[in-house]
Amino acid sequence: MAAPVLSARSLYRFFRAGEEETFALQGVGLEVGRGETVAVTGPSGSGKTTLLNCLAGLDEPDGGTVRIAGERLSHRPERERGRIRARHIGVLFQSGNLLDHLSVRDNVALVQQLAPSRSRAPAQELLDRVGIGGRAGALPGELSGGEAARAGLAVALANAPDVLLADEPTGEVDAETERRLLDLLREHAAGGTAVVVVTHSRAVAGAAGRVLRLRDGRWA
Numbered sequence: 001m002a003a004p005v006l007s008a009r010s011l012y013r014f015f016r017a018g019e020e021e022t023f024a025l026q027g028v029g030l031e032v033g034r035g036e037t038v039a040v041t042g043p044s045g046s047g048k049t050t051l052l053n054c055l056a057g058l059d060e061p062d063g064g065t066v067r068i069a070g071e072r073l074s075h076r077p078e079r080e081r082g083r084i085r086a087r088h089i090g091v092l093f094q095s096g097n098l099l100d101h102l103s104v105r106d107n108v109a110l111v112q113q114l115a116p117s118r119s120r121a122p123a124q125e126l127l128d129r130v131g132i133g134g135r136a137g138a139l140p141g142e143l144s145g146g147e148a149a150r151a152g153l154a155v156a157l158a159n160a161p162d163v164l165l166a167d168e169p170t171g172e173v174d175a176e177t178e179r180r181l182l183d184l185l186r187e188h189a190a191g192g193t194a195v196v197v198v199t200h201s202r203a204v205a206g207a208a209g210r211v212l213r214l215r216d217g218r219w220a
């Protein structure tokens with residue numbers, strides 16, 4: 001592999017709630033090159049979402065490092081992590097990445113404004129490509145589940161990210177929409193984006209170049 005665009009070394013993350021400690025990540029490493037798609041699977045509670053949050057800089061690991069496009073992301077102030085995320089990372093999480101009070105088109109445009117120096121497709125073109133160009137003026141609350149999944153993907157890709165991190169991107173959609181989202185993920189990987197996708201879907205795992213399984217916060 002050429003120099004990996006995403007590199008995580010020996011990640012540890014634990015949570016304490018009262019007397020109880022949970023070791024969500026126990027020494028997880030991961031390197032992903034440009035154009036590579038890695039699927040992460042594993043049972044509920046195995047640490048998948050915690051890993052993605054650390055890779056996105058939305059959570060800080062208690063140990064280990066995350067580097068994105070040559071820059072250290074972990075153990076930096078939130079502002080710095082936000083800057084690196086805006087420039088290099090696309091995030092598609094179950095909690096959704098759409099702001100309710102903005103139209104779909106403005107959601108995409110906002111992400112693009114935060115990363116102004118990146119070359120990328122105009123908002124409308126991106127929305128056409130994910131198949132919801134006709135709903136560009138709609139508010140997120142007016143979208144069906146499948147439309148919202150596509151709009152979320154458009155927002156995640158709006159900054160032409162080096163690294164796309166997706167948590168169950170096809171969890172709520174029908175088979176046809178899943179195929180379409182998968183084609184888009186493949187297209188972006190072919191264009192040089194490194195993709196890490198947490199999934200329970202066989203179709204998504206089957207389309208990935210590598211499938212890794214987490215169990216109890218470690219690679220199984």
Ligand SMILES: Nc1ncnc2c1ncn2[C@@H]1O[C@H](COP(=O)(O)OP(=O)(O)OP(=O)(O)O)[C@@H](O)[C@H]1O
Binds near residue numbers: 042
């Ligand atoms: N903020 C938190 N506070 C306390 N415990 C947490 C927190 N976040 C995660 N955990 C615990 O860490 C472990 C890993 O959780 P995580 O959400 O990463 O698992 P997961 O593999 O994504 O699960 P699922 O497939 O159900 O989404 C679980 O035991 C979970 O309860």
